[in-house]
Amino acid sequence: MIGNSRLHWSWFVDKAIVCAWDTDYLPEAVIEQLAKSQTLEDLPPEIFLPIQRGRDIGTEKLITTTPEFPLPLYLASVVPSETRLWQTYPNVQLITLEQVPLEGMYPTLGIDRALALWGAGQNWSFPVLVIDAGTALTFTGADSKRCLVGGAILPGFGLQFATLGGRTGQLPNVTLPQQLPKRYALNTQEAIHSGVIYTIVAGVKDFIQAWWELFAEGNVVVTGGDRIFLLNYLQYEAPDIAERLKIEANLVFLGMRQLSPFPK
Numbered sequence: 001m002i003g004n005s006r007l008h009w010s011w012f013v014d015k016a017i018v019c020a021w022d023t024d025y026l027p028e029a030v031i032e033q034l035a036k037s038q039t040l041e042d043l044p045p046e047i048f049l050p051i052q053r054g055r056d057i058g059t060e061k062l063i064t065t066t067p068e069f070p071l072p073l074y075l076a077s078v079v080p081s082e083t084r085l086w087q088t089y090p091n092v093q094l095i096t097l098e099q100v101p102l103e104g105m106y107p108t109l110g111i112d113r114a115l116a117l118w119g120a121g122q123n124w125s126f127p128v129l130v131i132d133a134g135t136a137l138t139f140t141g142a143d144s145k146r147c148l149v150g151g152a153i154l155p156g157f158g159l160q161f162a163t164l165g166g167r168t169g170q171l172p173n174v175t176l177p178q179q180l181p182k183r184y185a186l187n188t189q190e191a192i193h194s195g196v197i198y199t200i201v202a203g204v205k206d207f208i209q210a211w212w213e214l215f216a217e218g219n220v221v222v223t224g225g226d227r228i229f230l231l232n233y234l235q236y237e238a239p240d241i242a243e244r245l246k247i248e249a250n251l252v253f254l255g256m257r258q259l260s261p262f263p264k
């Protein structure tokens with residue numbers, strides 16, 4: 001899965017997610033090395049270091065399966081320039097919205113949102129709302145008939161901080177704090193933390209409450225690179241809401257493995 005910040009990887013054996021990890025965007029040379037690899041040992045370390053170091057729980061299972069080479073690659077992307085790069089890989093299948101069995105999708109819906117929503121619905125049941133705290137923060141919901149209700153898109157935590165740091169004369173770049181900051185800050189860094197975090201948390205709370213007005217028993221699943229931070233803040237601000245949330249890093253991959261038929 002190619003996101004707007006980085007690449008998200010999963011190694012599948014049939015429908016099992018053996019392991020999952022993230023990397024930075026990668027240069028063409030690495031894609032070429034992947035294409036030429038004939039054994040697990042040949043695989044580019046930029047991609048498979050987590051596996052090759054043997055630190056991942058899935059490693060043993062991996063070594064005992066004999067995959068075909070070049071490795072089949074299922075690609076979903078919301079970054080067209082990166083899609084083009086990876087389409088040079090000889091054994092690539094592009095996953096598109098047509099393969100996701102949700103009803104009512106609009107043509108420009110992000111494939112990451114569609115796959116995450118499908119994965120959440122398959123894993124927990126519909127109706128379901130997915131909150132993706134990634135580069136963008138997105139809400140994407142579907143009803144009990146697996147029909148897209150719709151959603152919303154706003155700049156994620158990192159993007160809000162980067163915009164303030166990059167587009168103003170005297171604001172520094174800041175990173176996410178572990179704890180919910182003080183609301184009334186007395187220095188610049190904490191003022192940025194407070195402004196971005198309290199408004200995102202209030203917005204997320206409001207979207208969740210609105211969702212439960214539509215679907216009283218509706219599931220809510222949180223994913224994305226900043227999911228743990230978001231959940232932590234919500235636990236302080238709205239513990240009753242936080243308690244009812246599901247959290248899952250690999251929603252997109254849960255969605256991919258439930259495509260029927262799995263793309264060939």
Ligand SMILES: Nc1ncnc2c1ncn2[C@@H]1O[C@H](COP(=O)(O)OP(=O)(O)O)[C@@H](O)[C@H]1O
Nearest residue numbers: 003004005006133134135136158159224225226
């Ligand atoms: N190594 C990392 N590289 C980039 N973002 C990271 C990293 N680790 C954590 N993050 C956080 O993840 C967020 C991006 O979420 P992610 O779901 O990975 O994005 P996307 O799917 O849009 O590529 C960033 O705002 C950042 O705070």
Ligand SMILES: CC(C)(COP(=O)(O)O)[C@@H](O)C(=O)NCCC(=O)O
Nearest residue numbers: 003004078108109110134135136153
């Ligand atoms: C909204 C997104 C930018 C989110 O991307 P991400 O933050 O996960 O990298 C992406 O899903 C996208 O480009 N969507 C297309 C517009 C839409 O979903 O309506």
Ligand SMILES: [K+]
Nearest residue numbers: 003112132134
């Ligand atoms: K995402």
